[in-house]
Amino acid sequence: MTKYLVLLAGREGEWEAATDEQRAGWHRDHLDFGRVVGDDILGGEALAGTDTATTVRRRSGKTELTDGPYAETAEQIGGFYLVQAPDLDQVLAWCELLPEIYTLEVRPCIEVDLSA
């Protein structure tokens, strides 16, 4: 089994601007995802807006703090799931269950074996 991080990116404010009906539909999608993937979900959170983000950059021993997300892009990470799966196609199949509003980025996690 490989661990995969599924990053959920979307246009900011889209969720807040949606109707109750749309939001209920997206909630149902997340619940379906949870039911189907089950114990293979190792973790996951929804994140507060990028206006709550603080960016920390450390260069040559100096720490610089700035307001906002690290990247200026049209879409921002709104949450994530950490899942385990035997292969990429399994994760891609699960991704079909998530709300269509997201652009998803699927990344395998590197297993670091500290005992070796």
Added chain:
Amino acid sequence: MTTLEQVWRDEWGRLLALLVRRTRRLDLAEDALAEAFETAARRWPQDGIPDNPAAWLLTAARRRVLDRLRAEAVAARKQPLLAMEEDSRMRHRTTPDDDLLRLVLLAAHPSLSPESGAALTLRLVLGVQTADIARLFLVGEATMAARLTRARKKVVAAGVPLAIPGDDVLADRLDTVAKVAYLAFTAGYAPGSGPDVVRAELAGEAIRLVGLLRSNNPAAQANPSLIALEALMLLQHSRRDARVDGSGRIVLLPDQDRTRWHRAEIDEGMALLQSLTGGGAARLSSALAADYLLQALIAAEHARAARAQDTDWVVISDFYRQLDDLTGSPVVRLNRAVAVAEAGDVPAAFALLDGLEDSLGRTHRLPAVRAELLRRAGRDEEALASYRLAVGMCGSDAERAALQRRIDDLG
């Protein structure tokens, strides 16, 4: 071609697919198979060619794999394994023929860029040498080797499965395979730059890939995208010998010596089209299948005309209209304008060029077509200026020479 070269062409993909399935190690399987072929190149001339060359090579490669695995076990190195479906979650029946399809689906997985997928497919499935792939795609060998290494790493690290997905996903995946094959084909058929008019070898390899896949697997055999693509490639490829004259100059379709077209390939392409469109409406699985089918029907219409002046441009411009509606591609719009002009409606052809500057402003094809339309409208001065503009933008030596000849004719 020597026996060994023939065996390489025919068996590389199948043997590699078998080894990869057993070892789950792409790197190891590739190295071991290459070494087995090297051994064969030394031994067969002395010992004679074995009764079953493929079995001989498989045995030799398996021994290499075992030796390497033993050595690695001693060194206790951890190697990432390819993602394999386990028997318990097998989603599809398995036959020996499925091995090749698994390998193709691995190399042409949609998580790879089409360019990487095309290169990896040529390397893994057809056994084309890295240096040759580099030459075919007009990049340096080191660049291509790095691209292949990145693609192999991505496949292993991301966990791209060596598996055949369920029927709903399989149709989409076969469309990706078709796109990858057509990318390789067009890279051979219409090089964007450089001295070669056609790199027929690469185009031929792409046809071989689709043919191999379709003859090995029932799902691939019945896939409309692959059928339409094979027909399209056969019909276009059949003209290769007539596209260049004795001094390496490009010969345009109306001027080609049609007796030099490969009739057997045309017949094969026509038969494939018949199998798709026979009995009325075509059985199509996707927009991509419709796209390839329309392009193949256009090529077939050209093949049907014994002489250039017999070409039915009204039928062809109608196929282009459907293709334009389907794809909205500016390149299709440009070709449609040419067909409409050939069908006799030059004003309508000019109207079709409107607005193409935004998307096609950087290629020489737009001014070249405009020049052709201006020439037909009798506006020679404007035609000359447009031809000169096209020459300045053209990167292919052969096409530039063809444009220059038009200028000489006018001037």
